[in-house]
Amino acid sequence: MPSFRGLTLPEKTSLITPLGYKILRYLADNVKRREWFTYEEISRENNCIKCSEIINLLYDLRLIDKEEILGKDSFRLNFSGLIVVSLKELYARGIIERAGSVIGTGKESIVMHGETKSGEKVVIKSHVLRKSSFRNSRKYRSYAIGRDMISASIMGASIEAKALEMVGLAGGHVPKFYGGSRNSIVMQFIDGRELYKVKDKIQDPEEVFWQIAGTLRIAFKEVGLIHGDLSEYNVMYSMEEGKAYVIDWPQAKSVKERDYDVYLSKDIKKLVNFFNKNYKLAIEEEEVIEYIKGD
DSSP states (O other), rough: OOTTOOOOHHHHHOOOOHHHHHHHHHHTTTTTTSSSSSHHHHHHHHHSSSOOHHHHHHHHSSSEEEEEETTEEEEEEEEHHHHHHHHHHHHHTTOOOOEEEEEEEEESSEEEEEETTTEEEEEEEOOOOOHHHHHHHHHHOOGGGOOOOOHHHHHHHHHHHHHHHHHHHTOOOOOEEEEETTTEEEEOOOSSGGGGGTTOOOSSHHHHHHHHHHHHHHHIIIIIIEEOOSSSEEEEEEEETTTEOOOOOOOOOEESTTTHHHHHHHHHHHHHHHHHHHOOOOHHHHHHHHHHOOO
């Protein structure tokens, strides 16, 4: 049996046959309905006389999990399998031409390099709510309440996709949105670093602050959204462009939600504290909130 250890997700994707993709997509489409499926159920629902070989391959590739339930081997989709489905769909829709190496793996996402058919560099971000962060996600992210980890990850990706698209079209400084599928979204590659990593290299911190505030104002006034989790960790700064991009929008809140102002105040407080502390500025929270909400 071949060894699949060390293969990347794009490499695993390239090994999936049409039938294997059909089975993975079937499991992904039914994740809300059920978690575990037997050999017999998968074979019957996918119209194949004997699916055991391809199911075993998917298991060997670690795209599905296996457990004995009531005396029968049963299988469920895992996050690697879900990402493979989303990559296949992104390829099929012409959103990406290539998926590359992993840029980073966090508590709630896997981020990969990618490329469009026209050669543009992009980022493929797959939302992955792991067990270690799922409890906190349900506490702070209303969309995770009552959902399993995979369904909540898909919902988080959908919220972020809509926020990036709408805020970007309105003129806010966010990565350009190219498209998405399932728990994965494709966005512009920003040649920069998180704000906290370049704080000593910014020449005009007050200008950068008001750039960020300007994006928050556009999101609030033009789109009706609040970031909901703003900090120096989810602002990317491009030294070459001299431009700050607000990233990571899965916790975006509508201004129509109850207590939206609480989330707005938290965002502004974190931003003001970072700039005042690191650059000896004297920006007032009330001034910023008035700017964001005012005419």
